[in-house]
Amino acid sequence: MSEYVFNAISNAPDQTTATEGRALTVTLLQTLAALDAFPGRANRPLKLPANPWVLPFCQDEHGVATSFGDLAHSLYEASETYPLAVYFDALNSQAPAIAALDDTVIDAILRVQPTAASPGQEAIYEAVCAAGFDAMQCFVTGGTLVSLDRDPWRFALARFECDGAPASLEHASRPDHVDELIQEDRLEARRLVTRRNFVAFRERAFPCLTWGADVDDQIERFPAEYLSLAFSRLASLDDIVRQWRASGAAAPDPGNLIFRGESELTMQNYGDLRRFRSASGQMATYETHLWIDTGNRLHFIIDTGQRGIEVGYIGTHLKTWKF
Structure with a gap:
């Protein structure tokens, strides 16, 4: 040891x-x-x-x-x-x-x-x-x-x-x-994370994020050709939370990323498609999202009280009122 x-x-x-x-x-x-x-x-x-x-x-x-x-x-x-x-x-x-x-x-x-x-x-x-x-x-x-x-x-x-x-x-x-060692370890974990070792590496690679209970299975099904891009988006999201906590601001600064909500019509008709098991095992609605690529999305909940982000869905574009 x-x-x-x-x-x-x-x-x-x-x-x-x-x-x-x-x-x-x-x-x-x-x-x-x-x-x-x-x-x-x-x-x-x-x-x-x-x-x-x-x-x-x-x-x-x-x-x-x-x-x-x-x-x-x-x-x-x-x-x-x-x-x-x-x-x-x-x-x-x-x-x-x-x-x-x-x-x-x-x-x-x-x-x-x-x-x-x-x-x-x-x-x-x-x-x-x-x-x-x-x-x-x-x-x-x-x-x-x-x-x-x-x-x-x-x-x-x-x-x-x-x-x-x-x-x-x-x-x-x-x-x-x-702090320097943790940063170096985080960067190394991000270089090494794969579909197979995601559960073992995610705490090291993305330590500021929390995870819904369905994310592990979603990673298993995620399209291989876009997986590295999905990990890159998670890294950016993790960095946003870290900077948010350091700044003490009321809300996170998304930087170059765009956080989107859903339209009222989408939530009325397809809101249930955005409900997944949370970290506690209870069902939660993950409306806020960002693009991974044109066909895949990352949905999450922003917790302003704890200055945190919980990822609940990583996968193909969920049905909307328009698409």
Whole structure:
């Protein structure tokens, strides 16, 4: 199972004051919480090089060390950081970084080495090399490397070469990095989504959309020659919702897309054709629609209260008063 692997070399307790240590602890826990909200993924355990109660994160003016665990529990003292202390206590695992790795995996981690930087990522490459076993564990197991928020660990996705082959690993030391990783993962999922894997990939590819209960079957029947265009429309719709939520506007901005309603005559005569099972399983009317191509449509409901869009129909043009 992949984990969040703490980058031990990013920790320099003898150079970190108590105030700095507390701030770094806050940012680390915020980053881990953001990673736990990653679309399409279950929560992962945090793997540390030692028990958090004996892992020093800082020293006071007398040289007395304070552990990660003590710093995390000090967050209970303030209302604004109290939830982070609760989150720390709820983390899935505090096991040493090599726990639960079998000998074959450990051998693979020890054998693989980064050999060259990708263009423009020379500084990141040096950081990956410095992280050593922790970085290579993430590369081999698909984990995410997490560091304390200090130079040179202020980057997200790291790209490099191993034995001449392209390689990459996820890294985060602050919540902004998680946003970058989520965006990269979303774009990758959109490139990979197909009819067969739609159910598995849709949360990653289109995380801001919700889905009526009939959509999966509709995708199975959708014309193959226009399927990539349908996915493109879903991506645009997902981006519209994301921008809507960020803007706080009362209504979504459709941009280059055109959201259409149906005529009164169409709804009077053929409204039932636009009723499908909603995400809750109840029947709902999906009147608002947009074109996929001349013969296919995408119908949805705009939820202004929750700033969301629920897709209820993807398929051939439904009958109207005119057609």
